[in-house]
Amino acid sequence: MKIKIICIGKTGKKFLEDGEQEYLGRLKHYIAVERIEIPDLKNQKNLSEQQIKELEGKEILERIGSAEHLYLMDERGKTYSSLGFSEFLTARFNAGGKALVFVIGGAYGFSDDVYAQAAGKISLSEMTFSHQMVRMIFFEQLYRAMTIQRGEPYHHQ
Numbered sequence: 001m002k003i004k005i006i007c008i009g010k011t012g013k014k015f016l017e018d019g020e021q022e023y024l025g026r027l028k029h030y031i032a033v034e035r036i037e038i039p040d041l042k043n044q045k046n047l048s049e050q051q052i053k054e055l056e057g058k059e060i061l062e063r064i065g066s067a068e069h070l071y072l073m074d075e076r077g078k079t080y081s082s083l084g085f086s087e088f089l090t091a092r093f094n095a096g097g098k099a100l101v102f103v104i105g106g107a108y109g110f111s112d113d114v115y116a117q118a119a120g121k122i123s124l125s126e127m128t129f130s131h132q133m134v135r136m137i138f139f140e141q142l143y144r145a146m147t148i149q150r151g152e153p154y155h156h157q
Contacts, residue, residue, distance in 0.1 A: 001092075002032035002099045003142065006063055008056055008106035009040040011132045023139035030146035034099075036063055040106075049108045057111030060103055067098035069119045072110055073134055077121030082155055085122075086145035104134050 011017045020035075027033045038059045044052060064070055069092060080088060092100055102122070103114070110118075124137055147154035 001097065002034065003027075004034045004036060004063075004068065004099050004101040005135075005138070006036045006038065006060055006101060006103045007135055008038050008060075008104065008131065010037065011135060013132060016132055016136050019136035020139055023136065023143045026143045027139070027146065030143075030150070033142075038063075052106065053108050053111040054113075056106050057114040060105075060110075060114050061117060064101055064117065065098055068101045069097050069099070070101045070103065070114075070117050072114065072118045072121045073102060073104045073124065073138060074109065074121040075123055075126075075128065077123035079123045079125065082141065082144050083148060085141060086148035089142075089145050090149060102138065104131055104138065106131060 011020060024033060024035060038056065041047065041052060041055055047055070089100070103110070105114075124134060124141070129137065144155050
């Protein structure tokens, strides 16, 4: 099992990019992680919100295999404690499949087609974060979940 993380657009801030790289580097010791960055659409200012979601959705779905389980980072998703997220991952790993795919969408969310393909939605918080910040926070939570699974002292209970 591996984890794929699909992100729309560039992070754009060095401190966030450094944080992403820090946690992606740490995650390599636990599980194979593939980070896929889909470039921002060209001429977005000439497109409607719906057109943007549909074009981004097409790009997302092209990168998901048939044996992969898709989860969307979405403000209307299920929230987990860090322990609960670790248990969620353990259950998904035990269920099998080629990969877990997490998608951090763009500013407007996801198309109906992407929602239809998703096995679930996950929210990091009831607060709103920029999609660039969500990446680093989510990578840290993945790392934390891996250390919880291994009984390592990173997460203090």
